[in-house]
Amino acid sequence: MSIRLENISKTFGQFQALSPLSLNIDEGEMIGLLGPSGSGKTTLLRIIAGLEGADSGRIQFGERDVTNLHVRDRHVGFVFQNYALFRHMTVADNVAFGLEVMDAKQRPNKTEIQRRVKHLLEMVQLGHLANRYPSQLSGGQKQRIALARALATKPDVLLLDEPFGALDAKVRKELRRWLRSLHDEIGFTSVFVTHDQEEALELSDRVVVMSNGHIEQVDEPAQLYAQPNSRFVFDFLGNVNVFDGKLEQSRLNNEQAWITAPSSDVPLSNGQLYIRSHELALHNQATSVANLPLKVVAVNPIGPEVRVELEPYEWQSEQIWEADLSHAEYDRNPVKRGEIVFAEPKNAYFFREGCQQAPEQVSWDKAPQTAHVK
Ligand SMILES: Nc1ncnc2c1ncn2[C@@H]1O[C@H](COP(=O)(O)OP(=O)(O)OP(=O)(O)O)[C@@H](O)[C@H]1O
Structure with missing residues (x-):
């Protein structure tokens, strides 16, 4: 019926x-x-x-x-x-x-x-x-x-x-x-x-x-x-990290942290990047894509993944960040509580500042992955 x-x-x-x-x-x-x-x-x-x-x-x-x-x-x-x-x-x-x-x-x-x-x-x-x-x-x-x-x-x-x-x-x-x-x-x-x-x-x-x-x-x-x-829907579906940035020189900046403009046709403006927890990689230093220092506050192996809880370091976010890594990824770089690590987004959704419309999907997948020297 x-x-x-x-x-x-x-x-x-x-x-x-x-x-x-x-x-x-x-x-x-x-x-x-x-x-x-x-x-x-x-x-x-x-x-x-x-x-x-x-x-x-x-x-x-x-x-x-x-x-x-x-x-x-x-x-x-x-x-x-x-x-x-x-x-x-x-x-x-x-x-x-x-x-x-x-x-x-x-x-x-x-x-x-x-x-x-x-x-x-x-x-x-x-x-x-x-x-x-x-x-x-x-x-x-x-x-x-x-x-x-x-x-x-x-x-x-x-x-x-x-x-x-x-x-x-x-x-x-x-x-x-x-x-x-x-x-x-x-x-x-x-x-x-x-x-x-x-x-x-x-x-x-x-x-x-x-x-x-x-x-x-x-x-x-x-x-x-x-x-x-x-x-609202994004937040409610859970497991998402929000980077609130101001656009300067093709980077989104938040105090000491920044993320470069992604390899997409989306012209950036001020706004928020919503990054799902499985779309983050963790490195020991900043990369050409991002300088996102975070302090490891917890490491939880949950089933097929390892969930790493992270606290923004020298930049602002209203939330604790989460990265879900495969065990293989984690074993390659087994981060420890208290360490400072550098997150790099692979894919994200971009909400323009003051704009209520659906977000634009952005990706850094094709960007060069070389380490950035600070
Ligand atoms: N009989 C009632 N008298 C006054 N307010 C009510 C009544 N029934 C529901 N409400 C109010 O209407 C709103 C919606 O309630 P409803 O129970 O539909 O929400 P819900 O989404 O099912 O919430 P929950 O998941 O907590 O059950 C709430 O703010 C609730 O306080």
């Missing part, structure tokens, strides 16, 4: 929680609503569900205008972060609940309900736990049961509010994969809320990035990562 949102807005008292926003979701799509706390994700999800009314705008499910329909008539499934299972009911009864409370006209007969519950429990791979009570389940198992329960009535749309938020990292990852494959198998349309960028990028067909009640960007994960259209 496709979903069409047109000019949806919402205020709570004086506070504008959602500015008028529009969004089209295709049938069978999985959409992640991503944004910081308070950006309006849950409010938007609740408005789609019919748990909250919008102040303005129109909502359509397929050809159906559902703007003024009550939640029970919208035919949505809902999964919350905190499971919301009925404690006094067995797993099987929890899953059957939505079917048992249907109008007599629509309600399947007892045998059909039993058959559907069995099938759903098999689908979420928990058939063997049918007679347990929620208190006898792990967090991950409870959330699978919550999902089976939400799918029991064959909803047109499945809405999930931070479904894995309360689970530990490993279980989250497992459930993410499992939800994605279930989604692909059944083909329901789903919208889920998260503030975890990894979760959004891994699960979604398209990600909707929200801030302050409006949509910043809607894109497929790879596109969002390759072409973030604002500083």
